[in-house]
Amino acid sequence: MENRIFxxxxxxxxxxxxETLQLERLKALVDYCEKNSAFYAKRLAAAGVTADKIKCLSxxxxxxxxxxxxxxxxxxxxxxxxxxxxxxxxxxSSGTTGNPTVVAYTREDMENWSEQVARLAMAAGATxxxxxxxxxxxxxFTGALGLHYGLEKIGATVIPTSSGNTEKQLKFMRDFQTxxxxxxxxxxxxxxxxxxxxxxxxxxxxxxxxxxxxxxxxSTPEMRTEIENHWGNGFFCTDNYGMSExxxxxxxxxxxxxxxxxINEDHFLCEIIDSNSLxxxxxxxxxxxxxxxxxxxGLPILRxxxxxxxxxxxxxxxxxxxxxxxxxxxxxxxxxxxxRGVNVFxxxxxxxxxxxxxxxxxxxxxxxxxxYSDSMEVRVELIDGSLLDRYGELVKLxxxxxxxxxxxxxxxxxxxxxxxxxxERFTGKAKRVLDLRNENK
Amino acid sequence: xxxKQLSVFIENKDGRLAEITGIIANAGIDIRAISISDTxxxxxxxxxVDKPEFAExxxxxxxxxxxxxxxxxxxxxxxxxxxxxxxxxxxxKDVSVEYMYEYIVxxxxxxxxxxxxxxxxxxxxxxxxxxCELLTEVK
Ligand SMILES: [Zn+2]
Numbered sequence: 001m002e003n004r005i006f007x008x009x010x011x012x013x014x015x016x017x018x019e020t021l022q023l024e025r026l027k028a029l030v031d032y033c034e035k036n037s038a039f040y041a042k043r044l045a046a047a048g049v050t051a052d053k054i055k056c057l058s059x060x061x062x063x064x065x066x067x068x069x070x071x072x073x074x075x076x077x078x079x080x081x082x083x084x085x086x087x088x089x090x091x092x093s094s095g096t097t098g099n100p101t102v103v104a105y106t107r108e109d110m111e112n113w114s115e116q117v118a119r120l121a122m123a124a125g126a127t128x129x130x131x132x133x134x135x136x137x138x139x140x141f142t143g144a145l146g147l148h149y150g151l152e153k154i155g156a157t158v159i160p161t162s163s164g165n166t167e168k169q170l171k172f173m174r175d176f177q178t179x180x181x182x183x184x185x186x187x188x189x190x191x192x193x194x195x196x197x198x199x200x201x202x203x204x205x206x207x208x209x210x211x212x213x214x215x216x217x218x219s220t221p222e223m224r225t226e227i228e229n230h231w232g233n234g235f236f237c238t239d240n241y242g243m244s245e246x247x248x249x250x251x252x253x254x255x256x257x258x259x260x261x262x263i264n265e266d267h268f269l270c271e272i273i274d275s276n277s278l279x280x281x282x283x284x285x286x287x288x289x290x291x292x293x294x295x296x297x298g299l300p301i302l303r304x305x306x307x308x309x310x311x312x313x314x315x316x317x318x319x320x321x322x323x324x325x326x327x328x329x330x331x332x333x334x335x336x337x338x339x340r341g342v343n344v345f346x347x348x349x350x351x352x353x354x355x356x357x358x359x360x361x362x363x364x365x366x367x368x369x370x371x372y373s374d375s376m377e378v379r380v381e382l383i384d385g386s387l388l389d390r391y392g393e394l395v396k397l398x399x400x401x402x403x404x405x406x407x408x409x410x411x412x413x414x415x416x417x418x419x420x421x422x423x424e425r426f427t428g429k430a431k432r433v434l435d436l437r438n439e440n441k
Numbered sequence: 442x443x444x445k446q447l448s449v450f451i452e453n454k455d456g457r458l459a460e461i462t463g464i465i466a467n468a469g470i471d472i473r474a475i476s477i478s479d480t481x482x483x484x485x486x487x488x489x490v491d492k493p494e495f496a497e498x499x500x501x502x503x504x505x506x507x508x509x510x511x512x513x514x515x516x517x518x519x520x521x522x523x524x525x526x527x528x529x530x531x532x533x534k535d536v537s538v539e540y541m542y543e544y545i546v547x548x549x550x551x552x553x554x555x556x557x558x559x560x561x562x563x564x565x566x567x568x569x570x571x572x573c574e575l576l577t578e579v580k
Binding site for chain 2 (some may be wrong): 382383384385386387388389390391394416417418419420421422
């Protein structure tokens with residue numbers, strides 16, 4: 001894979017120059033918000049923050065956090081900082097409860113957003129000669145149009161197939177000799193499975209797919225390997241990160257070395273905070289990601305609490321970019337549980353279970369208090385009858401699951417094999433944790 | 442030289458065994474032998490029934506994890522030391538026994554046992570040369 005950098009000046013800047021630029025942009029942003037955002041003018045005044053008060057980057061700590069609730073409470077346009085005639089695009093993310101969160105972009109915001117996406121799409125392998133199929137659903141969701149504009153900016157050939165209609169997707173893929181795909185990891189996998197299902201008619205060699213630019217839902221390295229093996233022929237996929245509140249996709253993405261997601265730091269100032277105390281943590285710590293979008297003007301966002309848990313590595317990368325790299329999202333701060341003083345995320349258990357045969361992907365974590373200590377039990381559904389013939393096979397499976405989870409979490413756990421469908425299914429967000437620690441015995 | 446055994450995965454919950462045997466009874470299937478091996482958490486229920494494929498289908502439809510496998514059903518003369526002699530015949534061929542349980546055949550003067558061994562073929566050869574009766578269908 002060719003290692004090309006879309007904007008060398010910005011992506012390979014020295015840390016000193018970058019921090020100077022970030023400080024300049026932060027001051028300008030605070031000044032802009034004071035003058036143009038009714039919402040932030042009030043909030044900054046209450047906190048006693050003015051642009052002159054920002055003398056160094058860590059002075060950002062004077063600024064209060066912004067949360068998703070702020071966007072919901074001001075639905076639909078309460079956080080806009082420009083008159084509507086300056087807005088050229090509106091997106092919204094579906095809220096599972098309450099109002100959706102609405103975001104709006106000026107022409108300048110759209111330019112910046114495309115630039116951000118162009119950088120990470122090129123880091124993921126796209127060039128002007130790439131034919132790329134966008135298999136995200138178009139519409140109010142930022143994913144499809146975000147990638148669409150960024151890839152066009154590179155000069156790639158964009159094929160907006162949108163989501164669904166798998167057979168048509170695969171037909172275009174073969175007939176156009178599509179090089180790259182933008183999709184969720186699960187849809188990318190689904191397409192590969194569908195392609196394999198038709199392999200007697202259209203062999204896997206009839207596809208020319210080389211890169212997967214995956215996003216909009218998390219994936220583990222194990223899932224990535226599985227997707228790559230399913231497509232075969234050297235298919236290579238990278239992960240990217242973003243959310244509509246911060247433009248959409250474009251905040252960060254992996255390069256060919258896949259050792260963290262490069263952050264577009266000239267646009268996004270990132271902090272890691274402790275979700276409980278809300279204080280900023282030392283560089284390199286693992287905690288909640290807080291992001292300030294330095295260049296957004298239509299609907300500026302200061303210190304947005306993403307609720308995503310990660311850590312940031314500020315070392316330069318082998319690819320030549322100096323931009324910091326964030327770790328793939330480790331979990332959600334809302335889902336974080338503390339067991340014997342250790343932070344545990346259900347997503348870690350999930351990744352430990354991937355690739356183990358004979359069990360369903362459904363699981364339940366049960367926490368109990370035993371004496372003065374916590375105990376953690378992981379219930380997993382056995383679905384493969386072939387292991388029943390020999391008792392030893394079941395014991396072996398139980399040990400494999402136990403060792404995998406223990407290696408990832410670093411704490412002792414108990415694994416229980418349970419009957420299929422005995423763990424409750426949820427149509428929306430699955431409930432993965434049953435905390436009985438405060439129950440009376 | 443084998444008969445079909447059903448293995449069913451069960452959690453050790455109150456009443457679960459009664460529920461599962463109830464599913465089988467409701468499907469009009471007759472249980473001829475039953476054995477359970479368990480830890481404190483889970484167990485495997487082993488069954489010999491008159492219509493094994495039918496029983497497998499009924500249990501799967503009820504959402505259970507089930508497997509059907511071949512086991513040896515051997516007749517042992519009802520005399521002193523009969524079991525020991527039969528097991529010695531298998532052990533002499535270095536085949537280990539994983540589990541065994543009794544299987545009642547109505548109106549028979551033989552005691553029958555279900556034997557699960559590490560190597561089915563070797564054990565069958567050993568038992569046949571020892572002159573044992575092996576069942577090929579559920580009586
Ligand atoms: Zn890199």
